[in-house]
């Protein structure tokens with residue numbers, strides 16, 4: 001009896017201590033990759049004439065184990081889907097297998113507003129959304145009509161106790177008009193401000209704004225981009241993710257001096273996959289962002305890191321192949337490459353990445 005009472009008291013004591021001793025911490029891991037391009041040589045490489053099918057699995061297979069460590073993996077889909085005949089530059093249309101393979105590797109969120117959104121006019125926009133919905137890949141940035149945009153934007157994702165709001169905008173659509181009644185979100189401060197107010201009404205842990213912006217092939221963001229990022233942070237977007245220049249640029253983590261809230265900007269993720277072989281367009285990066293929420297801290301804590309990746313293109317049995325390689329691993333495997341010149345190209349990109357991203361990022 002005494003033993004039992006003592007046992008119960010001990011349990012009460014443990015439970016009373018528990019809240020003070022155990023800090024509840026929630027953590028969510030996001031990964032961001034750049035432009036998913038699908039140039040004509042990639043379409044030819046994916047095509048199997050024997051059974052008239054397309055196979056893109058090998059493009060993303062080497063990233064599978066990395067992506068599966070994250071809760072959300074986002075890319076910029078810089079092609080329309082499903083409109084035949086499939087085509088590369090300048091007006092892109094890719095088979096659905098392109099995104100199916102990306103999903104298999106762990107990509108579960110695609111931004112669709114970019115300068116190629118209108119490449120295949122209304123059919124392209126509608127087919128893209130239809131295919132993404134059918135494959136159950138979350139998407140944001142383009143919509144079938146205003147009513148759909150009103151109900152689906154911002155995209156709210158709830159996972160592991162976190163609520164995130166996603167918005168996506170592009171600087172333009174290569175001079176092509178946005179076909180009525182579809183909607184492609186354009187960078188327009190008035191419209192963005194309205195969307196940010198709507199996003200805040202959901203009381204999310206963070207608002208993430210994905211932008212298609214900047215100057216192509218430049219290693220540094222423009223003053224206008226820096227100003228826009230600051231404005232977005234001031235107006236409630238804690239995380240800004242950019243792409244379009246086809247090359248990587250440095251990331252920036254800042255802290256608001258009054259609220260002590262961290263703000264994070266990725267100016268340019270680079271080409272995630274493409275046939276752009278000219279250095280340094282042949283490589284890009286994975287940006288990993290860990291969101292941490294504790295009971296005590298009023299602000300969300302952000303921990304950012306980056307990983308270099310490089311597109312290895314080679315010919316085997318008279319067929320072209322593309323593989324995105326994590327450079328951290330493959331820099332130690334020169335024998336993996338058919339030609340030493342390919343290995344050297346990857347190492348040249350690594351040096352560039354270290355100079356531009358690792359040395360200059362504030363994270």
Ligand SMILES: [Zn+2]
Nearest residue numbers: 078114115244
């Ligand atoms: Zn672009």
